[in-house]
Amino acid sequence: MKRATIYDVARAAGVSHQTVTRYLNGFEGIRPSTRERVQAALEELDYRPNGAARWLRSRQSNRIGILAHRMELSGPGRIMAGATKAARSRGFVLDIASMDGEDAASVDRALDVVMEHQIAGVFATAQTVVVRDAVADRHLDVPFVLDSAEALELVGGHSRAYPGRLAAAHLAQLGHRKVALVNGPHxxxxxxERRSSFVEAAAGLGLEVVWEWEGDWSAESGYQAAGQFPGEATAVSAANDSMAIGLIYGLTERGIRVPEDISVIGIDDSPESRFHLPPLTTVRLDFEGEGAYLMNVLIAKIEGEDVGGVPAYRVPELVARGSTAAVGSSDARA
Structure with a gap:
């Protein structure tokens, strides 16, 4: 539902919008009866003042509001690192509001926090449907960026689903035909996007997806998936490296060797992935570059610049290591 404006409050109270503005700014020269009507209208409409739009119009703000979710995860944390560096290089500072990006009420509260400050734009690290819907419902009148969907489209027509296609192509090249998928939260x-791209690419390459598991991005959820893993698949694609590493550990406990018995590929190229035993095959994502790109797109919107002039970042690329091998191979690759 659309948020109430000062014009809505003015109509409900039977006063001018200038009177509502003076009341919100603490002006004392308002008759008590008028003040009571304005206050009653504010409460009835659950009005929440938006200081950001006022400061943006006056070009006095150099602050950007951040909606932060799951910063302990590799992807969001690295995106934030790139975004923070880019913002500081352009003279902007960040106001960070933590939230649960899977809980609409939590997202709404975080938006309340950042929008009460003198901000020029909003940057969200949570890549969830809940955040998208919450921002759309707020009808923000400051520039904002939500996730990397816009970024990859602008960079060169790639979708965020591209890592799934790379993973499927790699497994097909190694001769796998029956594969499994450990995905993140729906x-x-x-x-x-990673699921749909993997499944579509697999079908086009003659692969059959025989089993799927929904995890929560954690190594623990990958470990739990290993306990339910069917024997018919010869390879599995995990939607991030943490779940892939947990899966490998769980499979090893069951006496299933990686990659001799089953190949495992992740997505992210997290810093620890190459130090795992075996070293993890993965799809490298330029999270820091993505964060910098998104922040520079947001600043371009704030400054009225052409977003087409923002420097691109690296598209996903396969990093083949020892956790995948050709079907029937008894030797892991270095």
């Missing part, structure tokens, strides 16, 4: 846009 409310994350990345999960849906």
């Amino acid at each position: 409310v994350w846009t990345a999960s849906g």
Whole structure:
């Protein structure tokens, strides 16, 4: 539902919008009866003042509001690192509001926090349908960026689903035909896009997806998936490296060797992935570059610049290591 404006409050109170503005700014020269009507209208309409739009119009703000979710995860944390560096290089500072990006009420509260400050724009690290819907419902009158969908489209027509296609192509090249998928939470846009791209590419390459598991991005959820893993698949694609590493550990406990018995590929190229035993095959994502790109797109919107002039970042690329091998191979690759 659309948020109430000062014009809505003015109509409900039977006063001018200038009177509502003076009341909100603490002006004392308002008759008590008028003040009571304005206050009653504010409460009835659940009005929440938006200081950001006022400061943006006056070009006095150099602050950007950040909606932060799951910063302990590799992707969001690295995106934030790139975004923070880019913002500081352009003279902007960040106001960070933590939230649960899977809970609409939590997202709404975080938006309340950042929009009460003198901000020029909003940057959200949570890549969920919940955040998209919450921002759309607020009808923000400051520039904002939500996730990397816009970024990859602008960079060169790639969708965020591209890592799934790379993973499927790699497994097909190694001769695998029956494969499995360990995906992230369904409310994350990345999960849906990575799944759809993997499944579509697999079908086009003659692969059969015989089993799927929904995790929560954690190594623990990958470990839990290993306990349910069917024997017919010869390879599995995990939607991030943490779940892939947990899966490998769980498979090893069951006496299933990686990659001799089953190949495992992740997505992210997290810093620890190459130090795992075996070293993890993965799809490298330029999270820091993505964060910098998104922040520079947001600043371009704030400054009225052409977003087409923002420097691009690296598109996903396969990093083949020892956790995948050709079907029937008894030797892991270095």
